[in-house]
């Protein structure tokens with residue numbers, strides 16, 4: 001009985017903390033992305049831009065995990081404001097990233113916003 005209670009408590013806690021994350025996530029694996037409905041409508045165009053541009057070479061899963069965990073999934077480096085900026089510049093330098101300065105700036109601002117929302 002005690003075990004069952006503990007298990008119920010754990011499951012409740014787990015679902016609660018997931019539900020509590022400010023920016024929700026939809027889908028799994030390759031289809032994973034931020035849930036557009038969980039962000040303010042003013043950010044939708046940037047979300048669309050990011051989804052279009054940042055899933056050219058890899059899926060959005062990488063970016064979602066970096067924001068959710070605060071760690072870049074490949075290098076394991078902290079994914080903070082500084083890392084977001086550095087990554088933006090890195091992207092800009094990649095010849096085939098197909099993004100201009102303005103687009104990078106928009107995505108960097110959006111990622112900073114998502115990071116902040118998630119840490120609330």
Ligand code: HEC
Nearest residue numbers: 053054056057062063066072073074075076094096097107
């Ligand atoms: C030109 C292809 C390309 C595009 C476009 C691209 N990426 Fe990447 N991304 C890569 C490659 C290659 C890696 C593997 C490591 C590296 O080169 O940084 C990577 C790795 C990552 C990582 C993990 C970094 C780490 O250190 O673990 C994140 C997060 C990420 N990308 C986010 C983004 C975001 C956000 C965008 C849109 C601004 C984007 N990517 C667009 C090629 C791309």
